[in-house]
Amino acid sequence: MASPFTRHDDSEKLTRLRQAGEEAARPFPELLADAERIAASVAQGVHGRRQRGTGENFWEYRHHRPEDGAAAVDWRMSARAQRLFVRENEREAASTVWLWREASPSMMFASSNVLPLKADRAAVCLIALAALLTRGGERVAVLGESERARTRALGLERVAVRLATGPGSTQSVEAPSLARHGTAVLASDFLDPIETWSARLSRFAALQAHGVLLRIVDPMEEEFPFKGRTRFEAPAGQDSLLFGRAEEAGKTYRKRWAEHGEALTALARRTGWTLVTHRTDRPATQAVLALYRALAREA
Incomplete structure (x- = not known):
């Protein structure tokens, strides 16, 4: 016998799911509009990946x-x-470019209301890049999330949705599913230890795959402008540190930050990848143009 509350409960569940879906999709139109504008701007300054x-x-x-x-x-x-x-x-044979943007807690950060989340800026840059690639007949796909690579309007639409709203799991780069000799663009803040990223890129090397690393940086992360009594919380909110005088920790932090960047640069060079670093307080067109030109050199 059916419960007399089933229909009511299902209605409430549907409402909750619809609201959650609308909230999750809320940034998508804005991200897509930004990406299309950026792609149109960049397209005026490049001459394609012709060979x-x-x-x-x-x-x-x-x-x-x-x-x-x-x-x-x-x-x-x-x-x-x-x-x-x-x-x-x-050459007319289309190639496939696999795109991935990390969506870890550290990527869900913006130091100011006028700056985008790092994950959103990564999505915008990759969607704009996908727009440029599909206009040229290239196939695009999202690493670990796309069933197959596609081109033109359908390819761009499917990739854009996944880049804007997908999980961006690190599993996609820890066990990459792409063809041998493939090309990938990985967007992250690359804050995991260098040893972790070295192991991940070694798995691409095993497939003789290569590509571009897009490092997304919030200006606060690079500048460390804090002074006085300051509490720092981990992105996941599990741990925190309290400094009585944050400026005293600044010198050590900046040194560690510079060392991490140098190690990442060396890793990219050693493994045959191109590293592009982008701060979220700078125009996204700069990053997209750098990505596109880097792929042109890879092709």
Whole structure:
């Protein structure tokens, strides 16, 4: 026999779930609008990731080499220049770029109401990058969350939703699921120990995968502007430290911060990744342009 309260309880549950869903999706339209604006701005300053290859669109002429053979000669151009030239076409085979932005407690931080959460800025940068890539016919996917890589409007839409609202679990980089020789862009504050990130990147190396690390930094983390009696709480709210004179801890903190950054730079160089550092008080276009150019060098 059905409970007389079932329908009422289900209605309340549905209301709670709808409200929770609306709250979770609240930042998405704003993030997507920001990303589209940034992508449009960056697109004006780049010339794509074009490469010579086996497509049908003209890329460039080059001098004929003995190994090319007679069939490769462009006789019309060669007749005009009185030298043998080969016509090369643009590569058309689309590649896949796997995107990931961490959503740990430390990424849910902004030191000011006028600054974005680090996770939101990471999402905006990656969505804007995805917009640029899909416009060029590249396939995009979210590491650990996408069933398959897609391109064009459908690819951008699905990736944008996952980047804006997905869990951003570190499991995705601890057991990466991407094809061999794949390309990835990992966005994080990279505050975990260098040894942890070294182990994670080694798993990409095992797949001969490479890419770009987007390090997101809040200005307060870099500057440590605190003075006087200050209590510091861990992002998860479990631990705290109380300093009577925070400025006395500042010198040690800044030294540790610089050492961590240097170690991360060395790790990226050693493993063949490109490191891009971005502060949330600076225009996101700077980070997106740096990411796009780094991928162009990787391609």
